[in-house]
Amino acid sequence: xxxxxxxxxxxxxxxxxxxxxxxxxxxxxxxxxxxxxxxxxxxxxxxxxxxxxxxxxxxxxxxxxxxxxxxxxxxxxxxxxxxxxxxxxxxxxxxxxxxxxxxxxxxxxxxxxxxxxxxxxxxxxxxxxxxxxxxxxxxxxxxxxxxxxxxxxxxxxxxxxxxxxxxxxxxxxxxxxxxxxxxxxxxxxxxxxxxxxxxxxxxxxxxxxxxxxxxxxxxxxxxxxxxxxxxxxxxxxxxxxxxxxxxxxxxxxxxxxxxxxxxxxxxxxxxxxxxxxxxxxxxxxxxxxxxxxxxxxxxxxxxxxxxxxxxxxxxxxxxxxxxxxxxxxxxxxxxxxxxxxxxxxxxxxxxxxxxxxxx
Numbered sequence: 262x263x264x265x266x267x268x269x270x271x272x273x274x275x276x277x278x279x280x281x282x283x284x285x286x287x288x289x290x291x292x293x294x295x296x297x298x299x300x301x302x303x304x305x306x307x308x309x310x311x312x313x314x315x316x317x318x319x320x321x322x323x324x325x326x327x328x329x330x331x332x333x334x335x336x337x338x339x340x341x342x343x344x345x346x347x348x349x350x351x352x353x354x355x356x357x358x359x360x361x362x363x364x365x366x367x368x369x370x371x372x373x374x375x376x377x378x379x380x381x382x383x384x385x386x387x388x389x390x391x392x393x394x395x396x397x398x399x400x401x402x403x404x405x406x407x408x409x410x411x412x413x414x415x416x417x418x419x420x421x422x423x424x425x426x427x428x429x430x431x432x433x434x435x436x437x438x439x440x441x442x443x444x445x446x447x448x449x450x451x452x453x454x455x456x457x458x459x460x461x462x463x464x465x466x467x468x469x470x471x472x473x474x475x476x477x478x479x480x481x482x483x484x485x486x487x488x489x490x491x492x493x494x495x496x497x498x499x500x501x502x503x504x505x506x507x508x509x510x511x512x513x514x515x516x517x518x519x520x521x522x523x524x525x526x527x528x529x530x531x532x533x534x535x536x537x538x539x540x541x542x543x544x545x546x547x548x549x550x551x552x553x554x555x556x557x558x559x560x561x562x563x564x565x566x567x568x569x570x571x572x573x574x575x576x577x578x579x580x581x582x583x584x585x586x587x588x589x590x591x592x593x594x595x596x597x598x599x600x601x602x603x604x605x606x607x608x609x610x611x612x613x614x615x616x617x618x619x620x
Contacts, residue, residue: 352382359389368397417448465594475515479543479552480505486522493530502540509543509550511619517595524588525554525615532558549620561607
């Protein structure tokens with residue numbers, strides 16, 4: 262696969278403005294009304310002209326013609342002003358008011374949409390409503406993100422603050438001093454890891470075009486990633502299984518792919534109990550390269566599977582296992598950037614399998 266934007270560029274649809282039946286009827290009615298007015302005016306003019314022929318007054322004929330002309334001008338002006346107010350000014354004022362409210366942060370604004378007799382302004386109304394709805398959703402996500410970040414930062418900061426205050430005491434034993442110093446160090450590492458992941462996530466989500474493309478041998482890269490976790494799987498005596506097609510390769514940013522494997526392997530080793538098994542499979546699936554990471558951990562309940570890729574979401578509500586809920590969000594963001602698909606199969610008590618299909 263060659264490096265490309267994760268979101269495929271869709272051909273831009275040509276907007277066709279179709280005048281509604283309402284607009285057609287309005288124009289027809291306008292011409293009928295103007296025709297009737299002209300006929301009525303000409304009838305009155307003819308009667309007055311017949312009268313003036315009996316009086317033989319050239320001055321009266323002049324004023325009659327001028328008056329008729331001015332009356333028709335006034336009539337057309339009134340009709341045009343009313344028409345413009347109804348068909349142009351009122352919709353524009355609604356658009357200006359809506360955009361002003363959206364600009365001030367009120368994303369609840371909605372313009373009335375007609376189901377029948379739609380015209381070009383209704384298309385603008387529809388787009389503004391869609392824009393307000395999207396911005397409302399983004400604002401909700403932003404607030405949730407800020408709340409989640411604040412919540413996740415509180416715990417390690419509280420540990421650092423309390424442990425730091427205790428370390429200032431003179432009556433601490435060397436053992437206690439070492440314990441509280443370790444608490445400060447571990448919490449600082451947790452904060453640093455969280456900030457690093459947030460920055461990576463932001464960089465990935467704002468990246469539109471992938472300019473870097475490396476030839477990555479999947480089996481080789483995954484073996485290198487597994488070795489990085491050697492202290493962990495040796496400590497828990499986890500058995501490692503690798504079923505790999507050594508010839509499979511993809512073209513992508515090596516560092517971004519490493520983020521996917523690092524986080525999937527980290528989760529697998531973290532949740533796999535002692536003497537468990539982690540299996541990595543590299544193969545072709547429907548003609549496309551795929552990588553699966555399977556563990557023998559506790560599994561994921563069905564009600565949590567739809568949310569595990571959300572930022573800061575942790576199925577472990579008690580926080581028994583360390584983490585900040587950003588690992589799988591990073592996996593999903595990189596996969597979306599490249600157009601990969603990430604799926605999870607899990608059964609409580611029997612483990613989970615995460616599969617990334619590339620191509």
